[in-house]
Structures are given as structure tokens and as C-alpha cells.
Amino acid sequence: MTAPLDVLAIMAHPDDVELTCGGTLLASAALGRRTGICDLTAGETGTRGTVAIRAAEAQQAAQLLGVSVRENLHLPDAHLVNTPEARAVVIRAIRRHRPTIVITHARQGRHPDHIASAQLVRDACFLAGLKNLVTDIPPFRPRKVIHAMSFREDPIAPSFVVDISGMFEQKLAAIACYTSQFDGLTQAGEVYPNGEPLPDIIRHQAAHYGALIRARYGEPFYTTETLRVSDIASLDVSTF
Numbered sequence: 124m125t126a127p128l129d130v131l132a133i134m135a136h137p138d139d140v141e142l143t144c145g146g147t148l149l150a151s152a153a154l155g156r157r158t159g160i161c162d163l164t165a166g167e168t169g170t171r172g173t174v175a176i177r178a179a180e181a182q183q184a185a186q187l188l189g190v191s192v193r194e195n196l197h198l199p200d201a202h203l204v205n206t207p208e209a210r211a212v213v214i215r216a217i218r219r220h221r222p223t224i225v226i227t228h229a230r231q232g233r234h235p236d237h238i239a240s241a242q243l244v245r246d247a248c249f250l251a252g253l254k255n256l257v258t259d260i261p262p263f264r265p266r267k268v269i270h271a272m273s274f275r276e277d278p279i280a281p282s283f284v285v286d287i288s289g290m291f292e293q294k295l296a297a298i299a300c301y302t303s304q305f306d307g308l309t310q311a312g313e314v315y316p317n318g319e320p321l322p323d324i325i326r327h328q329a330a331h332y333g334a335l336i337r338a339r340y341g342e343p344f345y346t347t348e349t350l351r352v353s354d355i356a357s358l359d360v361s362t363f
Contacts, residue, residue: 125192129156131222131265133213133244135203135236136166137181137195138301142312142325143271144226145188146287146294147342152189153290159192160185161216163240164200172303184300187293192220203239205246211257213247218260225265229275229345232313241270272343274313274328281343282350284332288339291329295322336360 130151132140140148140160148158162181165174172180178195185193196212203209217225227244228237245268250256252264272281287294298305299322310316314324326340333341337360352358 125220126157127221127223128159128191129222130158130224130226131161131217131220132159132226132271133161133163133216133240134226134228134271135163135234135240136169136200136312137162137177138166138184138298138304139228139237139312140226141184141188141294141297141301142314143228143273144342144344145184145297146290146329146340147226147271147285147344148188148190149290149293150285150287158188158190159220159222160188160190160194161213161220162193162195163198163203163213163243164236165195165197166200168201169304172301176303177301180301180303184297187297187300201236203236203243205239205243209243210247210250213244214251214257215260217247217251217265218257218263221263223266225268226271226344227268229270229272229277229313231275231277234312237313244268267346267348270345272345273332274315275343279345281332281335282346284336284338284341284343286333286336286338286340287329287342288333291326291340294329295325298322298325 166177228241230241248265254262329340332343333339
């Protein structure tokens with residue numbers, strides 16, 4: 124059993140984490156937090172690259188993100204379904220790493236794997252706390268599940284935005300590790316094309332989220348529970 128993680132990102136494909144919350148993992152690591160990534164699939168049905176190439180790119184990106192661990196759970200790409208069998212795989216990963224915070228996909232999206240992953244991970248986080256389920260490894264339940272909203276334009280306001288201004292260029296460097304996936308492309312995952320190179324779209328989107336908190340670059344997140352404030356005089360982000 125490894126040391127517990129503070130933050131664990133669990134997403135469908137290698138490169139999903141880098142696109143949606145790579146800056147947040149960098150910011151967390153800079154604060155001394157132990158961070159990690161679980162890719163649910165190897166992206167084996169993807170049009171570009173191979174499983175071996177994508178695995179190598181993922182490990183290179185993981186080094187740039189400063190994560191303590193990155194593993195692939197080898198669920199079926201393009202066939203992710205929230206089944207008891209899939210939940211058991213994710214439950215074991217959660218119990219191995221014992222994260223305080225789990226980041227996963229937004230609950231809406233155009234890729235079926237992303238939508239399935241959001242509920243699969245939420246369910247697995249809850250079920251991981253049941254001692255009589257998947258009994259070969261001790262139970263553990265994360266404290267909070269948050270959903271990355273980068274590149275989403277759903278009618279839901281982010282619950283909060285993480286300032287990644289000091290980490291944005293490193294986030295781009297991690298994304299650039301995926302040459303098999305992104306070289307020459309103008310879209311990726313939930314990133315819709317507008318005619319610009321992909322890095323420029325990512326930069327503009329991050330600048331938009333950053334503007335919401337009066338920062339240069341940001342990454343937005345949604346949580347189903349209301350966030351608590353103990354001291355309203357400490358509230359950040361000026362109204363005017």
C-alpha cells in the first residue's frame with residue numbers, strides 16, 4: 124500500500140487529465156500535496172497513435188505534472204459502462220491510493236466515455252467505503268469528488284476556479300507530450316475547433332476561466348455540494 128494521495132484525477136483516456144485539470148495538479152504539487160492519475164483506458168480504439176506510444180506519452184506528461192503515481196486501469200476504450208465489474212476496478216484503485224479529493228470528468232460531454240466516467244467514478248468513490256463490497260482490500264472513501272468543467276459551456280456555473288497562472292506553460296508542455304494525438308490538430312476531447320491551433324484554443328479558454336477569478340489563467344470545477352465559508356471577510360475575488 125502506497126502513501127495516501129491528497130488529489131487523484133481519474134479520467135477516461137491518457138491526455139484527458141492534462142487537458143482539463145493538469146494545471147490544478149501542478150498547483151497542488153507546488154503546495155506539497157501528493158497527487159496522482161488513474162487513466163481508465165489505454166485509448167486503444169483511438170484513430171491516432173498506438174497503446175504503446177500513448178502509454179509512453181502519458182508517463183512523460185506525468186513527470187512534467189509532478190504526480191507521485193500514474194496508472195492505467197485498462198477498462199475498454201469507447202465501451203466504458205458503469206457496471207459492477209468496472210466499479211470494482213475503480214474501487215480497488217481508490218482504496219490503493221486513498222485520495223482525499225478525486226477529480227473526474229464533467230457530468231456532460233460529447234464523448235460517451237467521458238459521461239460514463241463521471242458517474243462511474245462518483246459511484247465507485249461512494250462504494251469504496253463499504254467494507255462488505257470488494258472484500259480483498261480495506262475500505263476507504265474519499266472526502267470529496269469534483270468535476271472538471273474545462274471546455275464545457277453547459278448552463279452550470281463553476282463552483283470554483285483554480286488559479287493556474289503560474290503553472291499554465293507547464294500544463295501546455297504536458298499536453299504537448301501527446302504528439303501522436305495533437306500534432307497539427309485544432310480540436311481534442313471536449314475542445315471544440317475554432318480555426319486556431321489547439322494550444323491557442325487552450326490558452327484562450329484558460330484565460331476566460333482565469334478572468335472569472337481575476338487571474339490570468341484558471342481551471343473551473345463543479346461540486347454537487349455547497350461549499351462552506353467560515354469567514355466571509357476572507358472571501359476572495361473583488362465584486363468591482
